Amino acid sequence: RRILLVNGPNLNLLGTREPEIYGEDTLADVEALVARVAAEFGLEVRAVQSNHEGALIDAIHAAREDCVAVVINPGALTHTSVALRDALTGVRLPVAEVHISNVHAREEFRHRSYVSGIAECVIVGAGVQGYDFAVRRLAALLAG
Numbered sequence: 001r002r003i004l005l006v007n008g009p010n011l012n013l014l015g016t017r018e019p020e021i022y023g024e025d026t027l028a029d030v031e032a033l034v035a036r037v038a039a040e041f042g043l044e045v046r047a048v049q050s051n052h053e054g055a056l057i058d059a060i061h062a063a064r065e066d067c068v069a070v071v072i073n074p075g076a077l078t079h080t081s082v083a084l085r086d087a088l089t090g091v092r093l094p095v096a097e098v099h100i101s102n103v104h105a106r107e108e109f110r111h112r113s114y115v116s117g118i119a120e121c122v123i124v125g126a127g128v129q130g131y132d133f134a135v136r137r138l139a140a141l142l143a144g
């Protein structure tokens with residue numbers, strides 16, 4: 001069984017991008033963390049990062065074939081993309097939404113998420129550890 005890990009726009013810059021907000025771990029560190037935690041539960045991971053909304057939607061559609069859940073940090077698309085939300089709803093997989101920073105303590109435009117309303121859980125402000133929590137929560141849900 002496999003989890004799809006989706007990271008949206010600009011998250012390829014993790015580690016160098018505003019480290020005071022997002023910390024110093026890189027995307028490769030995050031992907032390794034998720035793979036390690038998933039493995040504890042016998043789950044595999046497919047990791048996708050793109051700066052293109054359509055590529056993310058295609059990856060979510062493809063997950064219908066061979067994934068059982070989605071961990072997603074949609075980046076700024078969180079606050080703008082009905083299409084991403086509809087893709088997640090469309091594949092009917094349980095979704096854990098992660099934000100490294102506490103979006104609620106930041107600009108007003110980051111307070112609204114189009115994804116939260118369809119997510120099983122939402123983890124904000126826990127740094128990259130939020131991805132760890134997300135995998136554990138999904139594993140618990142999958143275990144029933």
Ligand code: DQA
Nearest residue numbers: 073075076098099100101110
């Ligand atoms: C983010 C928060 C978003 O508002 C921002 O656009 C990002 C990263 C986070 O992980 O804290 O790109 O999703």
